[in-house]
Amino acid sequence: MNAVAVNPRKREVVLIDHPAPEISAGTEVKFRTLEVGICGTDREICRFDYGDPPIGDDHLVLGHEGLGEVTEVGSDVHRIKPGDLVVPMVRRPCHHSHCVPCRKDRSDFCMTGDFVERGIKQYHGFMTEYVVDHEQYLCVVPPALRDVAILMEPLTVAEKALIQIWQIQKRLDWECPVVEGKAPGHCRQAVVLGAGPIGILGAMALKVAGFQTTVYSRSKVPNLKSELVESFGVRYISSESTSPEELARMLGNIDVVYEGVGGAKVSFDVLKVLGLNGIFVFTGIPGFPLPHITVDGELIMRNMVLKNQVALGTVNAGRDAFEAAIHDLGIFMQRWPGTVRSLITGRFGLKDARGLLLGAATGIKNVLDVA
Ligand SMILES: NC(=O)c1ccc[n+]([C@@H]2O[C@H](COP(=O)([O-])OP(=O)(O)OC[C@H]3O[C@@H](n4cnc5c(N)ncnc54)[C@H](OP(=O)(O)O)[C@@H]3O)[C@@H](O)[C@H]2O)c1
Ligand SMILES: [Zn+2]
Ligand SMILES: [Zn+2]
Numbered sequence: 001m002n003a004v005a006v007n008p009r010k011r012e013v014v015l016i017d018h019p020a021p022e023i024s025a026g027t028e029v030k031f032r033t034l035e036v037g038i039c040g041t042d043r044e045i046c047r048f049d050y051g052d053p054p055i056g057d058d059h060l061v062l063g064h065e066g067l068g069e070v071t072e073v074g075s076d077v078h079r080i081k082p083g084d085l086v087v088p089m090v091r092r093p094c095h096h097s098h099c100v101p102c103r104k105d106r107s108d109f110c111m112t113g114d115f116v117e118r119g120i121k122q123y124h125g126f127m128t129e130y131v132v133d134h135e136q137y138l139c140v141v142p143p144a145l146r147d148v149a150i151l152m153e154p155l156t157v158a159e160k161a162l163i164q165i166w167q168i169q170k171r172l173d174w175e176c177p178v179v180e181g182k183a184p185g186h187c188r189q190a191v192v193l194g195a196g197p198i199g200i201l202g203a204m205a206l207k208v209a210g211f212q213t214t215v216y217s218r219s220k221v222p223n224l225k226s227e228l229v230e231s232f233g234v235r236y237i238s239s240e241s242t243s244p245e246e247l248a249r250m251l252g253n254i255d256v257v258y259e260g261v262g263g264a265k266v267s268f269d270v271l272k273v274l275g276l277n278g279i280f281v282f283t284g285i286p287g288f289p290l291p292h293i294t295v296d297g298e299l300i301m302r303n304m305v306l307k308n309q310v311a312l313g314t315v316n317a318g319r320d321a322f323e324a325a326i327h328d329l330g331i332f333m334q335r336w337p338g339t340v341r342s343l344i345t346g347r348f349g350l351k352d353a354r355g356l357l358l359g360a361a362t363g364i365k366n367v368l369d370v371a
Pocket of ligand 1: 197217285
């Protein structure tokens with residue numbers, strides 16, 4: 001089988017011949033890979049910033065944003081059948097009996113760091129023709145979402161954030177008054193930092209949850225991303241032309257910030273203008289080398305206390321976020337089908353993978369068409 005892999009020891013990104021996997025346990029499912037999304041994580045692995053092959057292997061097959069069609073199921077598989085479309089989860093639990101989150105199927109909150117991740121950490125990924133995985137890590141996707149289902153995995157980042165936002169705000173009476181036709185966040189202001197796939201999908205999820213949503217990102221208007229954001233009814237404001245203080249004056253109390261930039265300077269500048277009882281969710285992961293920056297720590301601490309604020313980081317996603325992503329992607333497609341499809345800016349063959357992974361980043365979400 002063809003596969004795209006890294007060999008960190010030799011610092012190579014290569015197309016390899018990889019053995020075809022076979023079902024060896026009753027709970028396993030075999031699927032034919034249809035598509036694999038490429039993101040900054042893959043590009044960082046290809047710069048050898050991180051990314052580990054399975055123990056005893058020289059190569060790590062890349063790809064953690066997958067979509068497949070089931071070809072075969074083990075004798076104990078009941079929820080999934082051949083022909084189903086599936087999106088695999090990424091992380092698998094550590095083996096420590098004392099790791100409560102992993103033992104409770106919440107490896108996204110693993111306490112030991114010894115989890116493995118498909119296509120990232122000690123477990124081969126999806127940039128290959130066939131994959132075998134356990135039923136419990138596969139999410140069945142309705143056939144109507146076939147052409148956009150590859151967006152599900154990056155959408156789970158926002159869904160996990162939203163689940164936590166609602167949980168945290170149970171601390172006060174925060175839901176908006178019930179208004180027919182309006183979702184629960186309709187009286188709340190949300191700001192999304194960044195207009196990459198993480199930011200745009202986050203803005204869509206916040207919009208569907210009812211929030212008055214604004215994307216605050218770098219590039220001046222008009223640009224491809226600002227037009228795309230405005231096409232689904234979300235305002236785009238450029239950080240090049242509007243300061244965080246001006247942004248806060250325009251919007252009033254900023255209830256939620258969903259950060260999808262991956263840079264601390266703009267993030268902490270916006271944290272300074274987070275509103276009363278506000279929540280700031282960091283999802284961005286600054287890349288190496290990590291520069292030193294100066295932040296207004298005293299002001300931020302003062303605000304956080306006097307304004308009852310919460311800042312949290314969130315990584316990876318559990319099954320609840322995957323289920324929410326399937327649900328929301330269906331809503332996105334009912335409301336904005338053209339926009340959702342336009343997030344996928346290119347489809348390429350496995351043989352083009354090296355160029356995409358090693359060349360300059362282009363478009364919004366580029367996808368390998370493996371089928
Ligand atoms: N937590 C998780 O589980 C998880 C999962 C996946 C990804 N991530 C992280 O999420 C972040 C976003 O991912 P992505 O794929 O959407 O990235 P991306 O495509 O690089 O998009 C980043 C966006 O941020 C904007 N931006 C960059 N620097 C800025 C600045 N100083 N001020 C204002 N805007 C700025 C960029 O503006 P331009 O449009 O002008 O370039 C771009 O729109 C990354 O750090 C990634 O590592 C986290
Ligand atoms: Zn990714
Ligand atoms: Zn664990």
